[in-house]
Amino acid sequence: MGLRLIFIFTNIVTSVIIWHFGISCTWAVNKKDEDLNRFPPNPLEVNIPDPLLVNLDLNNLxxxxxxxxxxxxxxLHQEALTILQNGDSQGAFEVWNRELRLRRVLGILPEMEALGKVGEIARNENKREQVQYITKRLQSIQKQIFKERSSDLKLWRSLGNTYQKIRNPQLALTAYDQVLMNVQKQQDVMAEMEILETMGELHLSWFDYVEGAKVYQKMLNLATNRGDKIRRLKYLQELAYIYDQGKQPQGAIEILNQLIDVYTSEGNLTQIPVLKLAIASNYEKLAEKDPNLLQExxxxxxxxxxxxxxxxxxxxxxxxxxKLIALYSSQKQVDAALETSKILIETVTLANDFYGLMMAYKEMGNLxxxxxxxxxxxKAFSEGLxxxxxxxxxxxxxxxxxxxIKLNNN
Known part of the structure; x- marks a missing residue:
């Protein structure tokens, strides 16, 4: 009797294991199918026989x-454009994918140029999956030329430009890094400044002011070392803007002071007041954490x-x-603010700034x-009226x- 129970129990356990194994296998197959559906192969990477390549020796065209x-x-490209204009975007990109696969036969540069054109269209049409296909293909090309240790500047520039067309600044910068490294090896300073300018503009186009400032600082150093006054002035102006937009007051102050030195040495004093105002404003921001800087x-x-x-x-x-009146007022120095407001009235009168004069009387009245x-x-409010x-x-x-005032003093 005991043996019979053991036999029955063993059969039940075996059945459960077989059933569970069957379920697991079915789940694995379904999961694999699901993954294939979720992550279909990149249509730009698959090898599909094409009638345009029949009877061609692809290695010796x-x-x-x-x-x-x-x-x-x-x-084919024009055909795809026509299909897209007729409202069939899926059909259009099927034709474009065929074109892109075939462009590989002509070499990396023609392929990247085509990838950029189609990628830009895909981006504008909000075809994210197609953009991903193109991005992955570009990354494959990048791995290939990196593995080959290619120093072909035209190739790396084209790659960076293509990444820009699909609006991928991070990958574009990795390509331009290679260009920068090669021109630095060649000690080609002008080419170095040119590629740095491209990288700096790329950072700014995506509002990355911190990294943008680093790049423009490198350009400023190069221009200064070369004695290139025109470029130095240009990069100083750019850095002043970048530090302002990036809310980096300390960096802004340093650059603005350099600009003052440049303009002073050239005898061009007309720009000094606006630069001094900007420096003062940045010191005000720094004074929020360090009140000792308020005097600056x-x-x-x-x-x-x-x-x-x-x-x-x-x-x-x-x-x-x-600005001085506002600063005096914030520090409860009302007498100083009043004295300054009297000078302000005289100043805005000379400037024929009637609105400014009205606001000066308003400020004086409140003080x-x-x-x-x-x-x-x-009296001040009456003049303002x-x-x-x-x-x-x-x-x-x-x-x-x-x-x-009349009511309170009756």
Missing amino acids: TQAERQKLNLALDE AFSNYQQAYKTAWELEQYTRAGEGLQ YLEQEKYSQAM VIAKQLKHRENYFQQKIDQ
């Missing part, structure tokens, strides 16, 4: 055969105002004064209110301020 094949592939902000705003006044740039001088000097505040009526702007604001 004559010039006439190459021209004939190239013409046929151009016709004051100093540069004052220099901006003085230089602009000497150059009779009264509007720019007014900007410096407005007097803060000191509870109501008669002076009333006269200009507001002329401009037909903010009349109610000044009238309300005047009415409020």
Whole structure:
């Protein structure tokens, strides 16, 4: 009886194992099919016999055969464009994929040029899968030429340019890195600056200001070492913009000071006030973490105002004064702010800036209110109201301020 029970139990266990194994095998097959459906083979990498290649020795194509094949592939490209215009995008890319497979026969450069054209179309048509196919093919080409240790600059440049067309800056930069490395080996400084400029613009086009700044700093160093004043000025201006956009105040200050040195040495002082204003603004940002730097902000705003006044740039001088008033006010230095506002009124009057004059009286009135000097505040707001009526702007604001002072002092 015991043996019989053991036999029955053994059969049950065996059946369960066989059933489970069968399920596992079925699941594995289904999973494999599912993976194939999810990740179909790259149509650009598969080998499919093509009637255009019949009777051709692909390793020894004559010039006439190459021209004939190239013409046929151009016709395929136009056929795909027509199909796309007729609304059949799937059919169009099937034709393009055939073209791209055949372009390989003509060499890497013709293939990459075609990959770039079709990739750009795929990107514009939002065909992500097609872009992935092209990206993978380009990566295969990149592995191949890297393995061959190719120093063909035309090849690497073409690869970088093609990656750009499919909007893949990271991969484009890996290709341009190879170009940069080779031109540096050749000690071709002009070519080095050219490729760095391409890389810098690529970083900026994707708003990567940190890496962009690093590249432009290299260009600045090269231009400085060569004594190339035109390029040096250009790169300094670019870096000032990059540091500003990238919110890197310390870097911006260093570059802006270099720009001031350049303009001063050239006797071109007209740019100094705006540069001083920018330096002061950056010191204000740094002072948020290090209050000791606030004095640098004051100093540069004052220099901006003085230089602009000497150059009779009264509007720019007014900007410096407005910044100083705001800074004095933030530090509760109301007397200094009031004295500065008086100079501002004189400055904007010389600039014939009626709006600026109106706003200067507004600021002065509020500063007097803060000191509870109501008669002076009333006078400032009254002057502001006269200009507001002329401009037909903010009349109610000044009238309300005047009415409020009258009400509080009755």
